[in-house]
Amino acid sequence: MQRGSKGTDMARRVEVAENVLGANERIAGENRRLLDEAHLFTVNLMASPGAGKTSLIERTLETLSRRTRILVIDGDLATDLDAHRARAAGADALQINTGGECHLDANMVGRALQQFDLERYDLLIIENVGNLICPAAFALGSHKSILIASVPEGDDKPYKYPTTYQGVDALVINKMDLLPYVPFRMDRFQKGVELLNPGVLTFPLSCRTGEGVSAWTDWLVKEIRERRPEE
Amino acid sequence: MQRGSKGTDMARRVEVAENVLGANERIAGENRRLLDEAHLFTVNLMASPGAGKTSLIERTLETLSRRTRILVIDGDLATDLDAHRARAAGADALQINTGGECHLDANMVGRALQQFDLERYDLLIIENVGNLICPAAFALGSHKSILIASVPEGDDKPYKYPTTYQGVDALVINKMDLLPYVPFRMDRFQKGVELLNPGVLTFPLSCRTGEGVSAWTDWLVKEIRERRPEE
Numbered sequence: 001m002q003r004g005s006k007g008t009d010m011a012r013r014v015e016v017a018e019n020v021l022g023a024n025e026r027i028a029g030e031n032r033r034l035l036d037e038a039h040l041f042t043v044n045l046m047a048s049p050g051a052g053k054t055s056l057i058e059r060t061l062e063t064l065s066r067r068t069r070i071l072v073i074d075g076d077l078a079t080d081l082d083a084h085r086a087r088a089a090g091a092d093a094l095q096i097n098t099g100g101e102c103h104l105d106a107n108m109v110g111r112a113l114q115q116f117d118l119e120r121y122d123l124l125i126i127e128n129v130g131n132l133i134c135p136a137a138f139a140l141g142s143h144k145s146i147l148i149a150s151v152p153e154g155d156d157k158p159y160k161y162p163t164t165y166q167g168v169d170a171l172v173i174n175k176m177d178l179l180p181y182v183p184f185r186m187d188r189f190q191k192g193v194e195l196l197n198p199g200v201l202t203f204p205l206s207c208r209t210g211e212g213v214s215a216w217t218d219w220l221v222k223e224i225r226e227r228r229p230e231e
Numbered sequence: 232m233q234r235g236s237k238g239t240d241m242a243r244r245v246e247v248a249e250n251v252l253g254a255n256e257r258i259a260g261e262n263r264r265l266l267d268e269a270h271l272f273t274v275n276l277m278a279s280p281g282a283g284k285t286s287l288i289e290r291t292l293e294t295l296s297r298r299t300r301i302l303v304i305d306g307d308l309a310t311d312l313d314a315h316r317a318r319a320a321g322a323d324a325l326q327i328n329t330g331g332e333c334h335l336d337a338n339m340v341g342r343a344l345q346q347f348d349l350e351r352y353d354l355l356i357i358e359n360v361g362n363l364i365c366p367a368a369f370a371l372g373s374h375k376s377i378l379i380a381s382v383p384e385g386d387d388k389p390y391k392y393p394t395t396y397q398g399v400d401a402l403v404i405n406k407m408d409l410l411p412y413v414p415f416r417m418d419r420f421q422k423g424v425e426l427l428n429p430g431v432l433t434f435p436l437s438c439r440t441g442e443g444v445s446a447w448t449d450w451l452v453k454e455i456r457e458r459r460p461e462e
Contacts, residue, residue, distance in 0.1 A: 016247050049279040049363045050384025079390050102364040132280045133333040152383040153281025159310050181412055
């Protein structure tokens with residue numbers, strides 16, 4: 001093997017990447033401990049830009065915010081549009097602007113957690129940066145990772161973005177109301193999902209019409225209850 | 232400033248990132264030189280997953296491939312689905328699988344260029360990995376960077392992904408046929424674009440219906456002609 005400057009550069013890149021991911025795992029573990037102590041069920045929502053993360057949060061708040069105390073942490077490169085939308089829908093919300101970073105990391109989330117009395121909430125929704133690749137590599141400390149796919153993105157996405165599809169605990173298929181207008185074959189999509197993540201919990205729904213949203217919120221309520229301390 | 236292990240780690244990350252981007256710029260310059268020598272007009276297509284990069288390539292080939300010699304380089308995490316589609320539509324095509332990498336870089340493209348007699352082609356379309364963030368940081372040597380937005384992604388995308396919107400030479404707005412079915416306000420979208428990239432060339436179209444595609448292909452033909460050597 002060549003050990004010229006190119007080899008050294010590559011070795012250095014790998015070393016730095018390993019350090020970064022190792023540190024992230026450690027901080028994610030600390031976040032998880034805080035969330036467990038507060039009995040705060042936490043989901044990490046990941047998706048392409050525009051698949052409907054914020055819309056799903058709005059629908060979730062609409063259904064649950066009267067009986068469930070919800071905190072939202074929104075990640076975006078820029079703007080606080082999403083935190084505004086979450087607040088308007090009735091949640092406490094904090095916006096993280098990542099600057100150029102293409103994903104949230106455990107450290108950003110850890111700093112955000114320090115700003116809240118976590119015991120006051122039943123559900124924490126972390127809205128990751130819109131990106132189907134990078135967020136999957138960075139654990140945040142959440143209990144469940146959720147991927148939101150959307151019908152107009154096309155049925156080939158599981159095949160082309162396998163790492164994200166592989167690692168998630170549940171899959172939301174949003175914009176089901178657009179099925180008649182786009183060339184999306186549900187059987188092809190589901191075959192890809194099944195190959196990568198057999199039996200993964202799946203919620204087909206439409207944030208626009210509201211159809212299917214109750215199965216999603218029922219599941220959240222069940223998960224919240226399981227973490228509630230015995231009274 | 233603290234100079235503990237955290238500071239050193241961060242300084243090292245910044246140094247590595249600067250080295251990587253510097254090396255990329257250099258190789259992008261070499262790619263550009265090769266493309267210029269071959270009079271090969273080259274576009275770098277960037278978009279979210281599912282915005283329609285491959286569909287736009289298919290439509291472009293449908294219109295141009297009889298009179299224009301087209302080469303396609305497809306970037307994806309996994310699969311060669313896109314290169315298959317480009318070949319089926321009449322182009323020579325090469326698939327680059329990036330493994331985990333969330334974007335193409337100049338080195339990947341440079342290696343791909345070595346596999347072809349560039350003089351034989353009039354147009355090179357590079358389809359980047361589906362990602363609205365990372366590809367914008369890595370020049371490839373192309374003459375024009377193109378962003379494909381799509382209507383179902385929503386009208387807030389320029390505000391939330393400013394770096395990509397800022398840096399492109401032209402903007403395609405795909406899936407215009409879905410306007411009646413989704414809450415997309417064109418005035419809000421265009422106001423965001425105008426703030427970030429005033430006067431940017433814009434092609435609203437639908438790859439599904441074909442409407443608006445000819446303005447896009449006419450522009451490509453004009454750009455190809457401008458680079459053709461005097462005979």
